[in-house]
Amino acid sequence: xxxxxxxxxxxxxxxxxxxxxxxxxxxxxxxxxxxxxxxxxxxxxxxxxxxxxxxxxxxxxxxxxxxxxxxxxxxxxxxxxxxxxxxxxxxxxxxxxxxxxxxxxxxxxxxxxxxxxxxxxxxxxxxxxxxxxxxxxxxxxxxxxxxxxx
Amino acid sequence: xxxxxxxxxxxxxxxxxxxxxxxxxxxxxxxxxxxxxxxxxxxxxxxxxxxxxxxxxxxxxxxxxxxxxxxxxxxxxxxxxxxxxxxxxxxxxxxxxxxxxxxxxxxxxxxxxxxxxxxxxxxxxxxxxxxxxxxxxxxxxxxxxxxxxxxxxxxxxxxxxxxxxxxxxxxxxxxxxxxxxxxxxxxxxxxxxxxxxxxxxxxxxxxxxxxxxxxxxxxxxxxxxxxxxxxxxxxxxxxxxxxxxxxxxxxxxxxxxxxxxxxxxxxxxxxx
Numbered sequence: 257x258x259x260x261x262x263x264x265x266x267x268x269x270x271x272x273x274x275x276x277x278x279x280x281x282x283x284x285x286x287x288x289x290x291x292x293x294x295x296x297x298x299x300x301x302x303x304x305x306x307x308x309x310x311x312x313x314x315x316x317x318x319x320x321x322x323x324x325x326x327x328x329x330x331x332x333x334x335x336x337x338x339x340x341x342x343x344x345x346x347x348x349x350x351x352x353x354x355x356x357x358x359x360x361x362x363x364x365x366x367x368x369x370x371x372x373x374x375x376x377x378x379x380x381x382x383x384x385x386x387x388x389x390x391x392x393x394x395x396x397x398x399x400x401x402x403x404x405x406x
Numbered sequence: 407x408x409x410x411x412x413x414x415x416x417x418x419x420x421x422x423x424x425x426x427x428x429x430x431x432x433x434x435x436x437x438x439x440x441x442x443x444x445x446x447x448x449x450x451x452x453x454x455x456x457x458x459x460x461x462x463x464x465x466x467x468x469x470x471x472x473x474x475x476x477x478x479x480x481x482x483x484x485x486x487x488x489x490x491x492x493x494x495x496x497x498x499x500x501x502x503x504x505x506x507x508x509x510x511x512x513x514x515x516x517x518x519x520x521x522x523x524x525x526x527x528x529x530x531x532x533x534x535x536x537x538x539x540x541x542x543x544x545x546x547x548x549x550x551x552x553x554x555x556x557x558x559x560x561x562x563x564x565x566x567x568x569x570x571x572x573x574x575x576x577x578x579x580x581x582x583x584x585x586x587x588x589x590x591x592x593x594x595x596x597x598x599x600x601x602x603x604x605x606x607x608x609x610x611x612x613x614x615x616x617x618x619x620x621x622x623x624x625x626x627x628x629x630x631x632x633x634x635x636x637x638x639x640x641x642x643x644x645x646x647x648x649x650x651x652x653x654x655x656x657x658x659x660x661x662x663x664x665x666x667x668x669x670x671x672x673x674x675x676x677x678x
Contacts, residue, residue: 304484304487304630305450305482305484305630305632305633306481306482306483306484306630306631306632306633307481307482307483307484307485307486307487307578307630307632308482308484308632309487328482329484329486329487330485330486330572330578330579331547331548331570331571331572331573331578331579332572353546354543354546354548355543355546356543357494357540357541357542357543358491358492358493358494358540359492359493391486391487391489391491391492392489392492394487
């Protein structure tokens with residue numbers, strides 16, 4: 257459903273396994289970085305159609321920026337996200353199971369980063385996802401913790 | 407589920423007056439019909455879902471007692487965004503004090519069930535109003551409680567749970583409802599459900615909120631319809647399980663609304 261950043265600094269330089277085994281490959285000098293990160297985002301309602309919500313807001317933490325989320329409020333919560341941060345954007349999708357009752361619905365699940373743009377064009381990774389959803393105002397608070405490679 | 411001593415006495419009296427004779431073949435193969443309606447039905451607007459089940463059995467019989475309902479509803483139906491069920495009520499509270507003891511903001515809809523039993527050669531029917539309330543989530547699923555209260559001839563109330571579960575396309579989810587068995591007379595069959603009609607939405611529902619020290623009444627927003635209507639209409643399907651092991655299925659589709667013209671009116675449907 258969403259993500260926020262899961263990146264930042266700590267750079268792990270890795271060499272593609274093909275090269276490590278001496279196999280001929282096109283020389284695309286991509287330096288992969290893996291980052292452990294924890295981030296939070298507060299999103300507000302923009303629009304809705306049926307069970308689909310579109311929200312946006314600010315993300316803070318390891319990767320500050322802005323975030324847009326399209327998600328489906330059904331028997332489970334699922335959706336896609338884009339986070340815009342310095343140097344590019346990260347896209348992905350996720351799913352979570354609601355646990356709360358009443359106005360605030362808490363949820364837990366996972367998300368997957370599947371790509372991006374700029375310096376995050378090779379972004380991929382997996383993170384745990386936690387949050388609350390206000391069923392009255394549709395305000396969404398997210399926390400993610402995981403590892404992102406890019 | 408609980409039955410009062412009065413209920414038992416009422417039934418015993420009814421049985422004695424009618425001469426209880428319960429044919430072994432009272433449980434015929436049931437068939438089911440399902441209807442659905444959105445009020446109002448405008449795309450991208452809030453609505454109340456109105457659904458009904460009708461069961462039929464061979465003449466002179468009633469359907470077997472119902473034990474389970476699975477109602478599949480269309481994809482992209484904004485039940486979770488309806489603003490309904492902002493509070494929850496528990497089975498314990500309802501057992502103790504009926505829905506009147508529950509938070510007002512836990513009500514999600516109303517309905518009524520028509521039930522019946524065969525006593526001798528007569529089918530005795532009863533109408534039981536139903537209140538649908540939000541319950542605390544169960545196993546990570548949105549939970550509902552259905553409270554049905556009958557008075558004549560069977561003075562009883564029953565409480566049965568519902569869960570919103572995922573469903574495969576073209577459906578967005580399903581409501582799984584476990585229906586308890588309601589005893590009647592000793593040795594007599596359980597009560598059978600003949601019809602069930604309910605609404606899920608803001609129709610007849612009033613919520614309250616505290617704002618600046620004042621309590622304000624308002625009508626919940628309601629189920630948000632998507633901006634597009636699926637080809638063939640909004641699909642609903644239901645599967646019913648009965649005590650004797652038989653099952654029945656039914657499906658329907660709520661027709662797409664007529665396109666809205668520039669002046670805001672709907673295009674009239676063609677007359678045949």
